[in-house]
Amino acid sequence: MSKNLQKRLIFGGIALAIFIPLVLTGGVIFQIFVGLLAMLAVHEFLQMKGLPTATIEGVLAMLAAFVLTLPLENYLKFLPVDGNVVAYGLVVFLLLISTVLGSNYTFEDAAYPIAASFYVGLGFNALIDARLMNIDKVLLALFIVWATDSGAYLVGVRFGKRKLAPRVSPNKTIEGSLGGILSAVLVTGIFMLVRPQVYAPYNVFVFLILAVLFSIAGQLGDLVESSVKRHFGVKDSGKFIPGHGGVLDRFDSLLFVFPLMHFFGLF
Amino acid sequence: MSKNLQKRLIFGGIALAIFIPLVLTGGVIFQIFVGLLAMLAVHEFLQMKGLPTATIEGVLAMLAAFVLTLPLENYLKFLPVDGNVVAYGLVVFLLLISTVLGSNYTFEDAAYPIAASFYVGLGFNALIDARLMNIDKVLLALFIVWATDSGAYLVGVRFGKRKLAPRVSPNKTIEGSLGGILSAVLVTGIFMLVRPQVYAPYNVFVFLILAVLFSIAGQLGDLVESSVKRHFGVKDSGKFIPGHGGVLDRFDSLLFVFPLMHFFGLF
Numbered sequence: 001m002s003k004n005l006q007k008r009l010i011f012g013g014i015a016l017a018i019f020i021p022l023v024l025t026g027g028v029i030f031q032i033f034v035g036l037l038a039m040l041a042v043h044e045f046l047q048m049k050g051l052p053t054a055t056i057e058g059v060l061a062m063l064a065a066f067v068l069t070l071p072l073e074n075y076l077k078f079l080p081v082d083g084n085v086v087a088y089g090l091v092v093f094l095l096l097i098s099t100v101l102g103s104n105y106t107f108e109d110a111a112y113p114i115a116a117s118f119y120v121g122l123g124f125n126a127l128i129d130a131r132l133m134n135i136d137k138v139l140l141a142l143f144i145v146w147a148t149d150s151g152a153y154l155v156g157v158r159f160g161k162r163k164l165a166p167r168v169s170p171n172k173t174i175e176g177s178l179g180g181i182l183s184a185v186l187v188t189g190i191f192m193l194v195r196p197q198v199y200a201p202y203n204v205f206v207f208l209i210l211a212v213l214f215s216i217a218g219q220l221g222d223l224v225e226s227s228v229k230r231h232f233g234v235k236d237s238g239k240f241i242p243g244h245g246g247v248l249d250r251f252d253s254l255l256f257v258f259p260l261m262h263f264f265g266l267f
Numbered sequence: 268m269s270k271n272l273q274k275r276l277i278f279g280g281i282a283l284a285i286f287i288p289l290v291l292t293g294g295v296i297f298q299i300f301v302g303l304l305a306m307l308a309v310h311e312f313l314q315m316k317g318l319p320t321a322t323i324e325g326v327l328a329m330l331a332a333f334v335l336t337l338p339l340e341n342y343l344k345f346l347p348v349d350g351n352v353v354a355y356g357l358v359v360f361l362l363l364i365s366t367v368l369g370s371n372y373t374f375e376d377a378a379y380p381i382a383a384s385f386y387v388g389l390g391f392n393a394l395i396d397a398r399l400m401n402i403d404k405v406l407l408a409l410f411i412v413w414a415t416d417s418g419a420y421l422v423g424v425r426f427g428k429r430k431l432a433p434r435v436s437p438n439k440t441i442e443g444s445l446g447g448i449l450s451a452v453l454v455t456g457i458f459m460l461v462r463p464q465v466y467a468p469y470n471v472f473v474f475l476i477l478a479v480l481f482s483i484a485g486q487l488g489d490l491v492e493s494s495v496k497r498h499f500g501v502k503d504s505g506k507f508i509p510g511h512g513g514v515l516d517r518f519d520s521l522l523f524v525f526p527l528m529h530f531f532g533l534f
Contacts, residue, residue, distance in 0.1 A: 049375070078532050082349045086530045089389045093523060096386065097487055099494040100435050106498040107491075108316070108379060115378035118385060119363065122356045168367050220364055224374075227366040231373040256360060263353045265345050 008243035015241045015250075023138055026131050031070055038065040038117075038124040041247040044238040045116035048228065057098055057105060061113030064091040068121025071128055084125060088118070120248075123255030126262045133267035136198045140191060141214070141261060145253045147187035148180035148215045155179020169226040177219055184215035201265065210264060214257050221256030225249070275510035282508045282517075290405055293398050298337055305332040305384075305391040308514040311505040312383035315495065324365055324372060328380030331358040335388025338395055351392060355385070387515075390522030393529040400534035403465045407458060408481070408528060412520045414454035415447035415482045422446020436493040444486055451482035468532065477531060481524050488523030492516070 022030045039062040043053050052058055073083030080086060095110045130137040156176025164172040188211035192199055199207035225248055229237060238246025248255075261267065289297045306329040310320050319325055340350030347353060362377045397404040423443025431439040455478035459466055466474035492515055496504060505513025515522075528534065 080529060080532055080534075082352065085349065085352050085389075086526060089385075089526045090530060092382075092386065092389075093484075093487070093491075093526075096491045099498070100432055100487070100490045103434060107382075107495045108498070111378040111382035112375060114385065115359075115374075115381035118356075118381065119359065122352075122359075165367055167370060217360075220360070220367070223367045224360075224363045228374045231366070231375070259353060259356045259360075262347060263357060265347055267347075 011242045031128050034124050034128055035066045035069045037247050038069040038120050041120040042117050044246045044248050048232040048234055060091055060095050061117050064088055064117035065121040069124040122259050126258035130267045136195050137267050140198055141257045143187050144184045144214050145218045147183040148218050151183020152176040152180030165223055168223055181212055181215045185211050217256040217260045218253035221253040225252035278509045298395050301391050301395055302333045302336045304514050305336040305387050308387040309384050311513045311515050315499040315501055327362050328384050331355055331384035332388040336391040389526050393525035397534045403462050404534050407465055408524045410454050411451045411481050412485045414450040415485050418450020419443040419447030432490055435490055448479055448482045452478050484523040484527045485520035488520045492519035
């Protein structure tokens, strides 16, 4: 076994040994953990562009993702139902006010952290919402993403011919992508047999079509992050888990899948 | 009377003659009207940066503001309670996917329309939410902004000495700003006498403090937009109402005040 694979397996194992119990437990500690992941993901976004994080604007950007991620309305009862979004809005206002106070900070400078923190916060907030509904919704998303990745790899290696997005991710093929979708649908089908509640309020066939959509969304999330990294000329978004890259590298697909599941009213 | 003042009065009158009945009526037509205002405001943002609006990305940016503004969850019943935010999230995803499909469109290019449409959509959505609660909340915001503007002008002209934000808005003074706050508190106090329901769930004194906050927020919204315009070297954000500038010029203060009122649970 190569040193690199060994490192990947060991640190991947450690990460799962921390993440899985936290997901299973749920609750406030899990939510704060996810909020910290969101802050770290924004930190990676800032770093890729060469922006410092230890500035007022950098801290505000991370704070924006944190408050958008946490279901604040569950704790601060005076807030409206979309309390996390309005709190996010206030932090965005503070970033915008920096364009008045700072002599060298313009709306165009503020746009980058605002967009990054929204993208990250929306996805991680949906992860928490899914967990609040029940653990099955989180497992479903994880299974779909893992099945998509494995299926795409196995089919791509064997049958891959036509390039999917050569400019952004040169190794991916259309055949692999289809294999990923098929694999996701299969795994979703099996999961539905074990846990029929997971697809409420949909029926079996509609939900299998949704599984196709979720698998495509996961692949698009992956490609979007590849595009960001290629634009900035970096291989990994960060060094969160040795051998596995940054938070964004690990959660890129899920950041697209969870909000889509939320859109379709699964939680 | 100068030609310019005459033009301002006539077109200001026409605008109010359209806007006031729409606000009073409320309902779907009012909501779609506000959604179109939000699209126009994003159009102004794009134009100030010299970006075309008749592109896929331009249309997506305006669509993003439109779906964030409208209370979609009231009409598309399968959507979750924050239906407008998840719909906005999906349009943001489409903008991000453009960074994969388009050969010349990067995350940094997408960040500008994402930030602009969020800022605009959040504010106009809060206007609609305020109207759904009742007309008093909308009138309160309008009174606070108008009182702040007039009070700041009158006090500033007479007593203004120390510059407030010389780099962004050279004519504003600290004395004027304080006059604006005082004027907003007075007008709020009078409005509370006529319509005591307007300040529920707060008591009189707490609400007068909130009025101070709302007046400051209105002034900050105004300064943020001045900062944006100064950055791009334009005098007006657009030509929406002749003599009055663009949608952003007319709504800059309100885009800050409504979300803050929403944050404090007034609607």
